[in-house]
Amino acid sequence: MLKEWEKEYSQLNKLKHSYKSNSGIKIKPLYTPSDTNEVEYDNDLGFPGKPPFVRGVYPTMYHGRPWTMRQLAGFGPPEETNKRYKFLLKEGATGINGVFDYPTLRGYDSTDPIARADVGRGGVAIESLEDMNRLFDGIPIDEISVSLVTCQPIGNISILGMYFAMAEKRGLDLNALAGTSQNDFLMETAISLGFEELPPSAAFRLSCDAIEFCAKCAKRWNPINIDAYAYRETRLSAIQEVAIGLSHAMACVEEMKRRGLDVDDFAPRISLFFSAHSDFFEEIAKYRAARKIWSKIMRERFQAREERSCRLRFNVQTAGSTLTAQQPLNNITRSAYQALAAVLGGVQSLHINGYDEAICSPTEQAALTALRSQQILLHETNVVNTIDPLGGSYFVESLTLELEKKIKAYMEMIEGMGGIVKAVETGWLHSEISDCAFKYQKAVESGEIKVVGLNCFAVDEEVQPEIFVDPETFSIQEKRLEKLRKERDEGEVRTALNDIKMAAENGENLMPYTINSAKVKATIGEVSKTLREVFGVWSPSFI
Amino acid sequence: MARKIRVLISRLGLDAHWIGSTVIAKTLSNAGMEVIYGGSMIPEEIARTAQQENVDVIGLSTLSGNHQALGPEVVKELESLGIKDDVLVLMGGTIPVRDVPVLKESGILEVFGTGTNTTEVVSFIESQFK
Numbered sequence: 185m186l187k188e189w190e191k192e193y194s195q196l197n198k199l200k201h202s203y204k205s206n207s208g209i210k211i212k213p214l215y216t217p218s219d220t221n222e223v224e225y226d227n228d229l230g231f232p233g234k235p236p237f238v239r240g241v242y243p244t245m246y247h248g249r250p251w252t253m254r255q256l257a258g259f260g261p262p263e264e265t266n267k268r269y270k271f272l273l274k275e276g277a278t279g280i281n282g283v284f285d286y287p288t289l290r291g292y293d294s295t296d297p298i299a300r301a302d303v304g305r306g307g308v309a310i311e312s313l314e315d316m317n318r319l320f321d322g323i324p325i326d327e328i329s330v331s332l333v334t335c336q337p338i339g340n341i342s343i344l345g346m347y348f349a350m351a352e353k354r355g356l357d358l359n360a361l362a363g364t365s366q367n368d369f370l371m372e373t374a375i376s377l378g379f380e381e382l383p384p385s386a387a388f389r390l391s392c393d394a395i396e397f398c399a400k401c402a403k404r405w406n407p408i409n410i411d412a413y414a415y416r417e418t419r420l421s422a423i424q425e426v427a428i429g430l431s432h433a434m435a436c437v438e439e440m441k442r443r444g445l446d447v448d449d450f451a452p453r454i455s456l457f458f459s460a461h462s463d464f465f466e467e468i469a470k471y472r473a474a475r476k477i478w479s480k481i482m483r484e485r486f487q488a489r490e491e492r493s494c495r496l497r498f499n500v501q502t503a504g505s506t507l508t509a510q511q512p513l514n515n516i517t518r519s520a521y522q523a524l525a526a527v528l529g530g531v532q533s534l535h536i537n538g539y540d541e542a543i544c545s546p547t548e549q550a551a552l553t554a555l556r557s558q559q560i561l562l563h564e565t566n567v568v569n570t571i572d573p574l575g576g577s578y579f580v581e582s583l584t585l586e587l588e589k590k591i592k593a594y595m596e597m598i599e600g601m602g603g604i605v606k607a608v609e610t611g612w613l614h615s616e617i618s619d620c621a622f623k624y625q626k627a628v629e630s631g632e633i634k635v636v637g638l639n640c641f642a643v644d645e646e647v648q649p650e651i652f653v654d655p656e657t658f659s660i661q662e663k664r665l666e667k668l669r670k671e672r673d674e675g676e677v678r679t680a681l682n683d684i685k686m687a688a689e690n691g692e693n694l695m696p697y698t699i700n701s702a703k704v705k706a707t708i709g710e711v712s713k714t715l716r717e718v719f720g721v722w723s724p725s726f727i
Numbered sequence: 728m729a730r731k732i733r734v735l736i737s738r739l740g741l742d743a744h745w746i747g748s749t750v751i752a753k754t755l756s757n758a759g760m761e762v763i764y765g766g767s768m769i770p771e772e773i774a775r776t777a778q779q780e781n782v783d784v785i786g787l788s789t790l791s792g793n794h795q796a797l798g799p800e801v802v803k804e805l806e807s808l809g810i811k812d813d814v815l816v817l818m819g820g821t822i823p824v825r826d827v828p829v830l831k832e833s834g835i836l837e838v839f840g841t842g843t844n845t846t847e848v849v850s851f852i853e854s855q856f857k
Binding site for chain 1: 738739740741742743744745746747749750753754766767769791792793796797821823824825840841842844845846
């Protein structure tokens with residue numbers, strides 16, 4: 185029967201295309217039971233909430249609790265972002281997702297000369313504990329789960345320090361806080377760059393300080409949220425996204441073990457952040473493959489005893505790099521398909537991009553429309569009626585296995601180089617990214633990759649959407665910093681910064697020191713400058 | 728034989744995105760131009776480097792929204808070094824269409840926003856030197 189169909193297909197197939205997934209995997213015109221002969225249900229799929237977690241990390245998945253609707257927000261001075269947080273929560277968001285401006289992320293105060301032009305852009309400006317208090321004014325951080333998109337470890341060690349200092353001042357036990365901080369050393373040294381990067385090994389060490397601290401003192405907090413989303417945004421493939429992400433996760437586990445921690449004490453809180461990109465089925469298969477690979481690594485390689493250590497939880501952002509400035513309303517459609525893939529792939533927490541993502545920070549209308557997209561997905565489509573509805577699909581299971589093979593091969597290559605920190609130090613990752621980005625650009629320009637509205641179905645007259653205007657931030661933050669410096673105890677600040685310097689030099693965990701420096705109102709710029717003086721700065725000179 | 732067009736590519740301010748700027752750098756280099764990749768630079772450094780390297784074109788890359796604050800600054804710095812008329816200043820990145828007229832008034836010759844075809848950039852630069 186199959187042969188008959190193949191013959192008919194061959195005769196009638198006028199277009200004669202060959203089909204590939206986004207990452208280049210050849211896709212057949214039809215999948216049948218013979219394609220999943222090697223799939224063993226118990227070993228390769230299992231049940232939701234049980235190793236290898238392919239069908240989902242929890243037994244009940246969205247029946248127990250829907251994915252968290254966590255829309256990103258961040259711009260201007262802290263009180264402006266506080267308003268957007270409250271707006272989103274009022275409209276039905278179920279978690280906070282905060283982004284910080286470029287100066288804050290890289291550890292500069294707003295008044296630093298190189299920071300001035302970027303103050304309040306791309307995120308909220310935070311200088312000190314006082315700003316953190318303004319940012320979360322009137323928000324019950326003991327009841328809502330808060331994700332802090334701290335990107336680089338140099339910013340994270342201060343931002344998380346301020347967040348925990350704020351919690352302690354509110355009389356909260358850090359172990360009661362639910363939330364996440366990104367804290368990804370690749371964001372510091374490879375994916376995004378500035379004037380001064382910490383050396384990769386120093387950034388990695390800072391990142392691990394936060395993981396270690398939280399394993400002991402903030403047990404519900406996810407101290408790392410490996411930003412494989414950003415790796416993917418550079419034009420790397422789904423295979424590279426997962427492989428680099430999980431290689432990074434492995435390096436964290438190895439370091440924590442080296443520091444003497446028991447794997448089950450920290451592994452359950454390692455979290456991943458993935459993209460939801462354009463190739464619908466590849467994305468779904470990608471998430472399933474990632475869960476399977478991680479489950480087996482944790483059990484077999486790191487001898488985790490508890491199942492929760494083997495469970496890969498992840499949040500998703502729909503892929504910003506697939507969105508266009510041309511005919512921006514089309515981005516609502518793109519993001520909706522991508523969000524659907526994330527949900528069918530078993531995501532824990534989701535941000536859908538605003539339709540103006542390729543142009544500016546999201547306007548209120550764009551942010552609301554994206555949130556509504558999530559609510560429509562949950563309440564109208566019935567895709568959550570059953571868990572892992574695509575389980576058993578000849579195509580999806582076959583693609584999951586294929587991706588698993590390719591991801592593992594890429595991970596082995598990174599291991600062969602000496603691991604992820606080495607891969608960054610040597611410039612290998614920068615080259616890989618540059619090459620992929622260049623090839624992608626050429627493929628779009630040649631029309632090989634179709635982008636609706638850009639290289640096909642373009643219009644002559646574009647209708648410009650409302651543009652978000654970054655609110656005036658510099659003058660507000662400048663006055664605040666002046667006042668802060670007059671009112672705080674300079675002696676306490678000097679002591680706190682000196683303690684940080686000594687701890688950094690002596691290889692101590694820096695988190696208790698940055699919580700302390702936050703309490704005495706040291707600024708993020710002051711703490712980061714101290715760290716740069718100890719660790720030195722590094723530039724990838726091979727670009 | 729015609730002298731190669733010399734281009735300085737630099738990123739503006741604390742904008743953390745670097746990849747687009749390397750794509751354009753490679754494209755211009757493949758097209759036969761001499762490309763100096765400056766990385767993240769402040770306006771004063773950009774102008775000084777442009778003078779030292781005797782460049783014909785400066786390509787500024789930014790995706791953070793700092794284009795209005797820093798683009799015109801670069802032109803001012805070139806002016807203070809007395810080389811404003813000797814160097815063409817171009818800009819690329821996430822720049823809303825409505826911001827382009829003001830940038831051009833400040834002395835930026837052309838802006839290549841989101842979705843630009845890089846061959847357009849090559850043609851534009853080459854056409855300036857015919």
